[in-house]
Amino acid sequence: MPPPPSLIPFTKLNSLFPPTRTPLSLSLSLTHNTANSNSIIITVVIVRIISDTMHSSAEDDSDNPATTAGAEWTFTARNHAPSSDPCWEAIERGGGTLGLGDLRFVQRVGSGDIGSVYLVELKGSNGCLFAAKVMDKKELVARNKDTRAKVEREILQAVDHPFLPTLYASLDSPRWSCLLTEFCPGGDLHVLRQRQPDKRFHHAAVRFYASEVVVALEYLHMMGIIYRDLKPENVLIRSDGHVMLTDFDLSLKGDDTTSTAQIVFDQDPPSNTCSNDHSKNQCALAMSSCMLPNCIVPSVPCFHPKRGRSKRSSRCGSVEIVAEPIEIRSTSFVGTHEYLAPEVISGEGHGNAVDWWTLGVFIFELFYGMTPFKGVEHELTLANIVARALEFPKEPMIPGAARDLISQLLVKDSTMRLGSTMGALAIKHHPFFNGVNWALLRCATPPYIPASDKCKELVRLYNCTTNTIDFY
Structure with missing residues (x-):
């Protein structure tokens, strides 16, 4: 039987949260992770006092x-x-x-x-x-x-x-x-894509823009906000080449000032491998990742193991924040037709998983220059989203990890969609993002920097x- 998981001392919890001018009130409860007997989950109820x-x-x-x-x-x-x-x-x-x-x-x-x-x-x-x-x-x-x-x-x-x-x-x-x-002098990603050869981005650029969007969505979800309007036209390019999400008039903001997050501490993380299986991606908690959406990490070496590191460093556990699910639902029919999730169209009620659906459409469009379910008219587009299976064009050829990520994000059943349970954490662990240093995203060199x-x-x-x- 494996040894019991190590507990995070209460005195160290402050280091897990970034400095903020918004007062926070925390209440904690401890449970064992049934998926991994050597890890513990701390459920944190974060009460944000609105200014x-x-x-x-x-x-x-x-x-x-x-x-x-x-x-x-x-x-x-x-x-x-x-x-x-x-x-x-x-x-x-x-x-x-x-x-x-x-x-x-x-x-x-x-x-x-x-x-x-x-x-x-x-x-x-x-x-x-x-x-x-x-x-x-x-x-x-x-x-x-x-x-x-x-x-x-x-x-x-x-x-x-x-x-x-x-x-x-x-x-x-x-x-x-x-x-x-x-x-933002760089304009939006839609215009920038039109300027690319064949009007689509290469793999490295897609991964760069998608990773920054994932972190922004993770932060919004932790704040109790569902974006609901992700598309290239709403992703602007700052003067330094990094992204800025814009247009929040369609966003859903929870009336309740309480949201629930989980701190997952895994003392004995598995090896840095992934499979295409959805459940394994949802439970894989050991790869490099931001502890928090705004990329504040107390010790980068512990969270980004690399070859040649000492055994002492490799034994560092993995501490993660899971900011989802947000317990707010809506039946509003809002968004851009080609980006609407099936649950929005059906009117059955939707939550934060709609943002992960739109992320899948977003990545698909950056790679292929078109959205996956577009019909000749709006009604056919909506019908395709609800009923038609996802198909990938033969050209261009994109990496298998990219196809797998898109497929897991564009699952029509929102409860089975990648990110619906473990949020951005599961998405950041997907092989498509291997090599991304989530803690230092702002230090990465953007694929395009506007002229000064x-x-x-x-x-x-x-x-x-x-x-x-x-x-x-």
Whole structure:
């Protein structure tokens, strides 16, 4: 009989969680892992105390027409301003208050269902650029979209992650609402894919972008948020070549402030091998992985064993955070047709597993330049998603591990889908991601880095004035 698993001292639990300005309350329960007698699972109930700024933002919005009768704009700064950020410092130098009159609109860079996005420059900042999502509040109410706008703002105020947007400010007037976030000069993955040979990415690029998306989704799920709108158009490329997920108006945010995570400590991890069997991938807990979604790891050598390391290092156990499942469900029919999961179409109710379905479609499209179930019209696309078996084109030839990952993500039964039980942990352990150093993703060299002078060129070429954009 194997020896009993080692317990993690309670005094070391703090090292498992990153520093945060959001207070946390923890309650613990211990259970043995039936799949591995030499491991222990600590179930952690994480109670996030929502900050005052999140609650007050909704209250300020509802009272806005009355409270701003004598003033044109109200300004709410983000509650976790990034350190050493020149754009944030530029806002502070201006007195810490902001209105749309302080912004010079350069170019419209996109539009969506609830608003338009503009490249804007902060006046007097020597080229400090932002993306401004401007929404007509009256139109939102008339189209019953105001709740979606409120959810997006609350999510942006809450998240703090390297692959998610930095919200600098939320601006409100009686008519307009504006979210000021960072500008990504690299455009989106859909446009970038169109520029590739044969309009598709090679294996290394797909793995790079998919791994960063996985980590971003893992963080959102731990925060009690289901993204529900993953597609190449919503994955932007920052100035350093890393990704940023955008557009959260379709996201589902749990009303309950409690989510459940599991800390899995495996003292005697299995060898670094995988099979194509779904159950083995769900239970494999020993390969290299971020302990937490934001890639904070106390000791990289313990979590990334390599050849030639000492025996002492190789005996280090594996500590993992499992952030799923999120116990929130929805029957809403939302998303992009080609990316909808079968359970969304059937209306049977869906949870966090929809994000892993969309990840499978996302990876398929990056490899093949098309989505797997697209029909000649929307109705046929939906029928294909529900009933048609997954088929892979003969060209291009992609690695077997990539085909296997896509197949496990595009399982129509959401309860059997890769990630439905063990979340991102099972996905990160898949052989497709072998060699990915999850703890140091931000140190990896991106396949594409935007030209450093691209922003300045945009400002020079598209010098539209606020007179042509009436936001007052």
